[in-house]
Structure formats: C-alpha cells, structure tokens
Amino acid sequence: MSDLVERLRAGGWRMTAQRRVVAEVLDGEHVHLTADEVHARAAARLPEISRATVYNTLGELVSLGEVTEVATGGRATRYDPNTHHPHHHLVCAGCGVIRDVRPGGDPMADLPDSERFGFTLSDVEVTYRGLCPACAPS
Structure with a gap:
C-alpha cells in the first residue's frame, strides 16, 4: 500500500483541500491512474476541483x-x-491495466559490465508486457 498522504504530511507539504483529495485518490497499491482519471475521482469527492489544479x-x-x-x-x-517501494510493472497489452511486481534478484546487477559502456547505474525500470486474465484468449 502506498503511504503517499503520510509522506506528504511528514514532508511539510501544504495540504490544501484540493491537494489532499488528489493525494488521497492516488494513495494505494497498484494505483496507476491517468490525469483524467485522477480528476474524475477527485471531482467526485470535491466537485469544485479543476482539471488545471x-x-x-x-x-x-x-x-x-x-x-x-x-x-x-x-x-x-x-x-x-509507490515511489518509495522498489518495484517493476506488469502491463496488459490488451486493456492497459498495470500491476506492481517485485520479482527476486537485483536488476542493477543483471546488466553485465560489458554492456554498461562505462555508465554508472543509478536506476532500473523494467516493464513486463502480456495479457491479463480478462484479455487472454480462453
């Protein structure tokens, strides 16, 4: 579960009603909403919130x-x-649903020195693609 609201409060972020509702809409595990989805859910809670906000x-x-x-x-x-919880993404090529996954191993170590071209690695993003159960052929 994301701890976004708690992190923002602890960091001293000014929590207006509009900011709070956006943070609450985003809070949770496997949350990967578009800006329009965030706006729709925020407006259901706080009708006066604007798309620009x-x-x-x-x-x-x-x-x-x-x-x-x-x-x-x-x-x-x-x-x-979920920025403070290391994870990768599993994306359905059919409907676009996204799930957070935490496979074992160290993806930073998986890239051999011969393939780093002198780069010092700071981060890795892995996206797995496939079909979710609802989109997979029966």
Whole structure:
C-alpha cells in the first residue's frame, strides 16, 4: 500500500483541500491512474476541483519525487505513488491495466559490465508486457 498522504504530511507539504483529495485518490497499491482519471475521482469527492489544479498538483508531486510518471507505450501517461517501494510493472497489452511486481534478484546487477559502456547505474525500470486474465484468449 502506498503511504503517499503520510509522506506528504511528514514532508511539510501544504495540504490544501484540493491537494489532499488528489493525494488521497492516488494513495494505494497498484494505483496507476491517468490525469483524467485522477480528476474524475477527485471531482467526485470535491466537485469544485479543476482539471488545471489536478494537472498542476500531479506535476508538483512528480517534481517532488513522490509520484512517478509511467509511460505504457502509446497510452496516456499514468501516475504511480509507490515511489518509495522498489518495484517493476506488469502491463496488459490488451486493456492497459498495470500491476506492481517485485520479482527476486537485483536488476542493477543483471546488466553485465560489458554492456554498461562505462555508465554508472543509478536506476532500473523494467516493464513486463502480456495479457491479463480478462484479455487472454480462453
């Protein structure tokens, strides 16, 4: 489970009603919403919230490193609040659903020195693609 709201409070982020509702909408495990989905869910809780406020808040959360943008190849960017819990993504090529996965091993160590071209690695992003049970042929 994401601890986004608690992290933001602990970090002293000014928690307006609009910011709070965006953070609450994003909070949770396997949460990978588009900006429009965040806006729709936030507006259900706080009808006066504007699309611009949602976009600005998402941008600020990304800048703070509290939310990451997840690109899923040709689909709308999604926002992931689980930035402090190392994980990869499993993406359905059919419907686009995303799940957080934590396979064993160290992906940083999986790249041999001969393939690093002198780079000093700082991060690894792995995306597994396939079909979820609802999209897979029977």
